[in-house]
Amino acid sequence: MKTALLQFGYQNSKARTLVKTEELIKEASENGSKLVVLPELHQNNYFCITEDVENFNLADSYEEDVKFWSSVAKKYSIVLVTSLFEKRAAGLYHNTAVVFENDGTIAGKYRKMHIPDDPGFYEKFYFTPGDLGFEPIQTSVGRLGVLICWDQWFPEAARLMALKGAEVLIYPTAIGWFDEDSKDEKNRQLESWITVQRSHAISNGVPLISINRTGYESDATKAIDGIRFWGNSFAVGAQGEYLAQADSENETIIYINIDYKRSEDVRKIWPFLRDRRIEAYDGLNKRYLID
Numbered sequence: 001m002k003t004a005l006l007q008f009g010y011q012n013s014k015a016r017t018l019v020k021t022e023e024l025i026k027e028a029s030e031n032g033s034k035l036v037v038l039p040e041l042h043q044n045n046y047f048c049i050t051e052d053v054e055n056f057n058l059a060d061s062y063e064e065d066v067k068f069w070s071s072v073a074k075k076y077s078i079v080l081v082t083s084l085f086e087k088r089a090a091g092l093y094h095n096t097a098v099v100f101e102n103d104g105t106i107a108g109k110y111r112k113m114h115i116p117d118d119p120g121f122y123e124k125f126y127f128t129p130g131d132l133g134f135e136p137i138q139t140s141v142g143r144l145g146v147l148i149c150w151d152q153w154f155p156e157a158a159r160l161m162a163l164k165g166a167e168v169l170i171y172p173t174a175i176g177w178f179d180e181d182s183k184d185e186k187n188r189q190l191e192s193w194i195t196v197q198r199s200h201a202i203s204n205g206v207p208l209i210s211i212n213r214t215g216y217e218s219d220a221t222k223a224i225d226g227i228r229f230w231g232n233s234f235a236v237g238a239q240g241e242y243l244a245q246a247d248s249e250n251e252t253i254i255y256i257n258i259d260y261k262r263s264e265d266v267r268k269i270w271p272f273l274r275d276r277r278i279e280a281y282d283g284l285n286k287r288y289l290i291d
Contacts, residue, residue: 001034001035001141001142001257001258001259001260002031002032002033002034002035002255002256002257003033003034003035003036003037003209003235003255003256003257003258004028004031004033004035004036004037004253004254004255005037005209005211005233005235005244005246005253005254005255005256006021006024006025006028006036006037006038006039006211006253007039007211007212007213007214007231007233007246007250007251007252007253007254008020008021008024008039008042008213008214008215008251008252009213009214009215009217009229009251010044010045010046010213010215010217014043014044017042017043017044018043018068021038021042021043022072024251024253025072025076025078025080026076027253028076028078028253028255029076029077029078031253031255033078033255034078034079034102034140034141035078035079035080035081035139035141035258036076036078036079036080036081037081037170037172037209037211038080038081038082038083038172038211039083039172039173039174039211039212039213039233040083040095040148040149040172040173040174040212040213041083041084041085041095041174042082042083042172042213043065043084043085044058044085045217046174046213046217046227046229047126048120048121048122048123048125048126049120049121049122049217049219049224049226049227050122050219050220050221050223051122051125052221055126056087056093056126058085059085059086059087059093060087062084062085062086062087065084066084066098066106069082069084069098069100070100070104070105070106071104072100073100073101073102073103073104074100074102074103074104077102077103078102079099079100079101079102079107079139079140079141079144080099080100081097081099081144081146081170081172082097082098082099082100083095083096083097083148083172084096084097084098085126086111088128092128093126093127093128094111094112094127094128094130095111095112095115095123095126095127095130095148096109096110096111096112096130097109097110097111097112097146097148097172099137099139099144099146101139101140102140107137107138107139107144108135108137108138108139109132109137110130110132110135110137110146110147110148111129111130111131111132112127112129112130112147112148112149112150112151113129113130113133113134113147113151113157114129114150114151114153114154114157115127115128115129115150116149116150119223119224120178120219120224120226120227123150133160134147134157134160134161134164135164136161136164136165136166136167142167142168142258142260143165143166143167143168144166144167144168144170145158145161145162145164145166145167145168145169145170145206146170146172147161147169147170147171148171148172148173149171149172149173149174149175151171152171152173152193152196152197152200152210153196155196155199155200155203156284158200158203158204159203159204161204162204162205162206162273163273166206167206167207167260167263168206168207168208168209168258168260169200169201169204169206169207169208169209170208170209170211171197171208171209171210171211172211173210173211173212173213173233174212174213174229175193175212175213175229175230176213176227176228176229176230177189177227177228177230178224178225178226178227178228179225179226179228180225186230190230190232190248193232194232194234197210197236198236198240199240201236201237201238201239201240202238202239202240202270203272204272204273205238205263205266205267205270205272205273206238206263207235207236207237207238207243207258207259207262207263208235208236209235209256210233210234210235211233212229212230212231212232212233213229213231214229214230214231214246214248214249214250214251215228215229215249215251216228216229217229230248231246231247231248231249231250232245232246232247232248233245233246233254234246234254235254235256237259237262237266238262238263238266238267239266239270243256243257244256
Protein backbone atom coordinates (compact mmCIF):
# COMPACT_ATOMS: atom_id res chain seq x y z
CA MET A 1 0.00 0.00 0.00
CA LYS A 2 1.55 3.27 -1.09
CA THR A 3 1.43 5.88 1.66
CA ALA A 4 2.32 9.57 1.65
CA LEU A 5 3.55 11.57 4.63
CA LEU A 6 3.12 15.31 4.07
CA GLN A 7 5.72 17.36 5.93
CA PHE A 8 5.04 21.07 5.72
CA GLY A 9 4.63 24.20 7.83
CA TYR A 10 2.06 26.90 8.44
CA GLN A 11 1.78 29.20 5.42
CA ASN A 12 1.01 32.38 7.44
CA SER A 13 -2.77 32.04 7.03
CA LYS A 14 -5.27 29.23 7.19
CA ALA A 15 -6.45 29.89 3.63
CA ARG A 16 -2.94 29.62 2.17
CA THR A 17 -2.21 26.58 4.30
CA LEU A 18 -5.31 24.79 2.99
CA VAL A 19 -4.31 25.56 -0.59
CA LYS A 20 -0.77 24.26 0.02
CA THR A 21 -2.06 21.12 1.71
CA GLU A 22 -4.46 20.28 -1.08
CA GLU A 23 -1.70 20.78 -3.65
CA LEU A 24 0.45 18.25 -1.81
CA ILE A 25 -2.47 15.83 -1.48
CA LYS A 26 -3.17 16.10 -5.21
CA GLU A 27 0.47 15.31 -5.96
CA ALA A 28 0.45 12.37 -3.57
CA SER A 29 -2.73 10.99 -5.12
CA GLU A 30 -1.40 11.36 -8.64
CA ASN A 31 1.66 9.37 -7.54
CA GLY A 32 -0.52 6.49 -6.45
CA SER A 33 -0.89 7.03 -2.71
CA LYS A 34 -3.87 5.33 -1.09
CA LEU A 35 -3.21 6.67 2.43
CA VAL A 36 -2.18 10.27 3.16
CA VAL A 37 -1.17 11.49 6.61
CA LEU A 38 -0.98 15.15 7.73
CA PRO A 39 0.88 16.69 10.71
CA GLU A 40 -0.74 17.70 13.99
CA LEU A 41 -3.07 20.75 13.89
CA HIS A 42 -2.04 21.29 10.29
CA GLN A 43 -4.60 23.97 9.39
CA ASN A 44 -3.34 26.76 11.61
CA ASN A 45 -0.27 28.05 13.38
CA TYR A 46 0.67 26.07 16.48
CA PHE A 47 -1.47 28.29 18.70
CA CYS A 48 -0.61 26.34 21.87
CA ILE A 49 2.68 28.23 22.00
CA THR A 50 0.83 30.64 24.31
CA GLU A 51 -2.32 30.77 26.43
CA ASP A 52 -4.89 33.04 24.80
CA VAL A 53 -8.66 32.59 25.09
CA GLU A 54 -9.10 34.11 21.62
CA ASN A 55 -7.51 31.00 20.15
CA PHE A 56 -10.56 28.94 21.14
CA ASN A 57 -12.34 30.68 18.26
CA LEU A 58 -10.19 28.65 15.87
CA ALA A 59 -12.37 25.65 16.72
CA ASP A 60 -15.59 27.36 15.66
CA SER A 61 -15.02 26.10 12.12
CA TYR A 62 -14.68 22.44 13.15
CA GLU A 63 -17.84 21.22 11.38
CA GLU A 64 -16.92 23.21 8.28
CA ASP A 65 -13.39 21.79 8.41
CA VAL A 66 -14.72 18.23 8.59
CA LYS A 67 -16.82 18.85 5.46
CA PHE A 68 -13.84 20.32 3.64
CA TRP A 69 -11.48 17.43 4.34
CA SER A 70 -14.24 14.94 3.57
CA SER A 71 -14.54 16.49 0.12
CA VAL A 72 -10.76 16.38 -0.36
CA ALA A 73 -10.57 12.68 0.55
CA LYS A 74 -13.38 11.91 -1.88
CA LYS A 75 -11.99 14.13 -4.65
CA TYR A 76 -8.61 12.39 -4.62
CA SER A 77 -9.91 8.94 -3.61
CA ILE A 78 -7.60 8.57 -0.62
CA VAL A 79 -7.86 7.56 3.01
CA LEU A 80 -6.90 10.79 4.78
CA VAL A 81 -5.66 11.25 8.35
CA THR A 82 -6.27 14.81 9.55
CA SER A 83 -5.66 16.58 12.88
CA LEU A 84 -8.30 19.15 13.83
CA PHE A 85 -9.24 21.46 16.70
CA GLU A 86 -12.61 20.08 17.75
CA LYS A 87 -15.21 22.20 19.53
CA ARG A 88 -17.48 19.72 21.22
CA ALA A 89 -19.35 22.27 23.35
CA ALA A 90 -18.68 25.67 24.86
CA GLY A 91 -15.63 25.19 27.10
CA LEU A 92 -15.02 21.64 25.85
CA TYR A 93 -12.39 21.21 23.15
CA HIS A 94 -10.29 18.31 21.86
CA ASN A 95 -7.21 17.77 19.74
CA THR A 96 -8.83 15.31 17.34
CA ALA A 97 -7.62 13.17 14.47
CA VAL A 98 -10.45 12.60 12.01
CA VAL A 99 -9.87 9.80 9.50
CA PHE A 100 -11.75 9.94 6.21
CA GLU A 101 -12.45 7.00 3.93
CA ASN A 102 -11.71 7.36 0.23
CA ASP A 103 -15.39 8.10 -0.47
CA GLY A 104 -15.37 11.01 1.96
CA THR A 105 -17.19 9.29 4.80
CA ILE A 106 -15.74 9.46 8.31
CA ALA A 107 -14.06 6.15 9.11
CA GLY A 108 -13.48 7.19 12.71
CA LYS A 109 -11.73 9.64 14.97
CA TYR A 110 -9.30 9.70 17.86
CA ARG A 111 -9.14 12.34 20.57
CA LYS A 112 -5.65 12.96 21.93
CA MET A 113 -5.30 11.25 25.29
CA HIS A 114 -2.00 12.54 26.69
CA ILE A 115 -1.97 16.34 26.91
CA PRO A 116 1.35 18.16 27.54
CA ASP A 117 1.89 21.37 29.48
CA ASP A 118 5.35 22.82 28.93
CA PRO A 119 6.74 26.23 27.96
CA GLY A 120 5.62 26.80 24.38
CA PHE A 121 3.36 23.73 24.46
CA TYR A 122 0.44 24.84 26.62
CA GLU A 123 -2.01 22.22 25.40
CA LYS A 124 -3.69 21.62 28.77
CA PHE A 125 -5.07 25.16 28.49
CA TYR A 126 -6.91 24.21 25.30
CA PHE A 127 -7.60 20.48 25.17
CA THR A 128 -9.67 18.12 27.26
CA PRO A 129 -8.09 14.64 27.36
CA GLY A 130 -9.70 12.24 24.92
CA ASP A 131 -12.52 9.93 25.95
CA LEU A 132 -12.60 7.55 22.98
CA GLY A 133 -9.84 5.33 24.29
CA PHE A 134 -7.18 3.64 22.19
CA GLU A 135 -9.30 2.17 19.41
CA PRO A 136 -7.93 1.40 15.91
CA ILE A 137 -9.91 2.83 13.02
CA GLN A 138 -11.00 0.37 10.34
CA THR A 139 -10.47 1.67 6.79
CA SER A 140 -10.18 0.28 3.29
CA VAL A 141 -6.38 0.37 3.70
CA GLY A 142 -6.28 -1.44 7.04
CA ARG A 143 -6.79 -0.91 10.77
CA LEU A 144 -5.06 2.35 11.65
CA GLY A 145 -3.76 2.92 15.16
CA VAL A 146 -3.94 6.71 15.15
CA LEU A 147 -2.38 8.55 18.09
CA ILE A 148 -1.21 12.16 18.38
CA CYS A 149 2.18 13.70 19.26
CA TRP A 150 2.64 13.52 23.07
CA ASP A 151 1.01 10.07 22.92
CA GLN A 152 4.15 8.88 21.14
CA TRP A 153 6.16 8.89 24.37
CA PHE A 154 3.89 6.38 26.11
CA PRO A 155 4.41 2.68 25.33
CA GLU A 156 1.05 1.82 26.89
CA ALA A 157 -0.84 3.65 24.15
CA ALA A 158 1.02 1.88 21.34
CA ARG A 159 0.62 -1.49 23.05
CA LEU A 160 -3.13 -1.12 23.53
CA MET A 161 -3.57 -0.13 19.89
CA ALA A 162 -1.58 -3.19 18.81
CA LEU A 163 -3.49 -5.50 21.15
CA LYS A 164 -6.72 -4.25 19.56
CA GLY A 165 -5.49 -5.14 16.09
CA ALA A 166 -3.86 -1.97 14.76
CA GLU A 167 -1.85 -2.86 11.66
CA VAL A 168 0.12 0.40 11.62
CA LEU A 169 0.79 3.09 14.23
CA ILE A 170 0.35 6.68 13.03
CA TYR A 171 1.47 9.79 14.92
CA PRO A 172 0.56 13.25 13.57
CA THR A 173 3.01 15.51 15.40
CA ALA A 174 4.01 19.09 16.18
CA ILE A 175 7.35 19.08 17.96
CA GLY A 176 10.32 21.38 17.70
CA TRP A 177 13.41 22.96 19.18
CA PHE A 178 14.05 26.26 20.87
CA ASP A 179 16.83 28.07 19.01
CA GLU A 180 18.59 28.90 22.28
CA ASP A 181 19.11 25.19 23.05
CA SER A 182 22.59 23.84 22.44
CA LYS A 183 23.32 21.62 19.45
CA ASP A 184 23.92 18.68 21.78
CA GLU A 185 20.57 19.19 23.52
CA LYS A 186 18.76 19.41 20.17
CA ASN A 187 20.38 16.17 19.05
CA ARG A 188 19.43 14.44 22.31
CA GLN A 189 15.81 15.51 21.94
CA LEU A 190 15.57 14.42 18.31
CA GLU A 191 17.26 11.07 18.91
CA SER A 192 15.00 10.38 21.90
CA TRP A 193 11.91 11.20 19.83
CA ILE A 194 12.94 8.83 17.06
CA THR A 195 14.17 6.07 19.36
CA VAL A 196 11.04 5.83 21.51
CA GLN A 197 8.84 5.53 18.44
CA ARG A 198 11.03 2.96 16.73
CA SER A 199 10.78 0.93 19.92
CA HIS A 200 6.97 0.94 19.63
CA ALA A 201 7.25 -0.52 16.14
CA ILE A 202 9.70 -3.18 17.30
CA SER A 203 7.95 -4.24 20.50
CA ASN A 204 4.58 -4.51 18.75
CA GLY A 205 5.76 -5.87 15.40
CA VAL A 206 4.00 -3.22 13.29
CA PRO A 207 5.09 -0.42 10.96
CA LEU A 208 5.00 3.13 12.33
CA ILE A 209 4.51 6.53 10.73
CA SER A 210 5.45 9.83 12.43
CA ILE A 211 4.67 13.03 10.52
CA ASN A 212 5.88 16.36 11.90
CA ARG A 213 5.51 20.03 11.02
CA THR A 214 8.43 22.09 9.84
CA GLY A 215 9.34 25.77 9.93
CA TYR A 216 9.73 28.49 12.56
CA GLU A 217 6.75 29.93 14.45
CA SER A 218 7.13 32.91 16.75
CA ASP A 219 5.46 33.64 20.09
CA ALA A 220 3.44 36.84 19.79
CA THR A 221 3.66 37.38 23.55
CA LYS A 222 7.49 37.21 23.44
CA ALA A 223 7.48 34.92 26.47
CA ILE A 224 9.75 32.64 24.42
CA ASP A 225 11.58 33.27 21.17
CA GLY A 226 9.44 30.74 19.33
CA ILE A 227 9.55 27.14 18.16
CA ARG A 228 11.48 25.73 15.20
CA PHE A 229 9.61 22.56 14.28
CA TRP A 230 12.23 19.96 13.51
CA GLY A 231 10.57 17.99 10.72
CA ASN A 232 12.39 14.66 10.43
CA SER A 233 9.14 12.88 9.63
CA PHE A 234 9.84 9.20 9.23
CA ALA A 235 8.45 5.72 8.80
CA VAL A 236 9.84 2.41 10.04
CA GLY A 237 8.93 -1.21 9.51
CA ALA A 238 8.02 -3.90 12.01
CA GLN A 239 11.65 -4.36 13.11
CA GLY A 240 12.23 -0.64 13.43
CA GLU A 241 14.06 -0.47 10.11
CA TYR A 242 13.86 2.88 8.34
CA LEU A 243 11.55 3.04 5.35
CA ALA A 244 12.04 6.78 4.81
CA GLN A 245 12.98 9.96 6.66
CA ALA A 246 12.76 13.65 5.83
CA ASP A 247 15.23 16.36 6.85
CA SER A 248 14.63 19.01 9.48
CA GLU A 249 13.72 21.93 7.22
CA ASN A 250 12.23 21.15 3.84
CA GLU A 251 8.57 20.77 3.00
CA THR A 252 8.26 17.45 1.27
CA ILE A 253 6.23 14.35 0.57
CA ILE A 254 7.66 11.08 1.84
CA TYR A 255 6.45 7.98 0.03
CA ILE A 256 6.57 4.53 1.55
CA ASN A 257 5.03 1.14 0.85
CA ILE A 258 3.43 -0.54 3.85
CA ASP A 259 3.59 -4.33 3.80
CA TYR A 260 1.26 -5.85 6.38
CA LYS A 261 2.48 -9.34 5.50
CA ARG A 262 5.92 -8.38 6.78
CA SER A 263 4.42 -7.67 10.20
CA GLU A 264 3.09 -11.20 10.34
CA ASP A 265 6.47 -12.61 9.33
CA VAL A 266 8.30 -10.54 11.96
CA ARG A 267 5.91 -11.55 14.73
CA LYS A 268 6.60 -15.21 13.94
CA ILE A 269 10.30 -14.81 14.68
CA TRP A 270 9.94 -12.20 17.43
CA PRO A 271 6.81 -13.35 19.32
CA PHE A 272 6.69 -10.57 21.90
CA LEU A 273 2.92 -10.78 22.21
CA ARG A 274 3.15 -14.50 22.98
CA ASP A 275 5.71 -14.04 25.73
CA ARG A 276 4.08 -11.19 27.62
CA ARG A 277 3.60 -12.08 31.31
CA ILE A 278 0.13 -10.58 31.55
CA GLU A 279 -0.49 -12.13 34.98
CA ALA A 280 2.38 -10.06 36.41
CA TYR A 281 1.51 -6.60 35.09
CA ASP A 282 -1.10 -5.49 37.63
CA GLY A 283 0.92 -2.44 38.68
CA LEU A 284 0.70 -0.79 35.29
CA ASN A 285 -2.67 0.74 36.12
CA LYS A 286 -1.17 2.59 39.12
CA ARG A 287 0.37 6.07 39.07
CA TYR A 288 3.37 4.92 41.11
CA LEU A 289 4.12 1.85 43.21
CA ILE A 290 6.23 3.27 46.03
CA ASP A 291 4.43 5.29 48.69
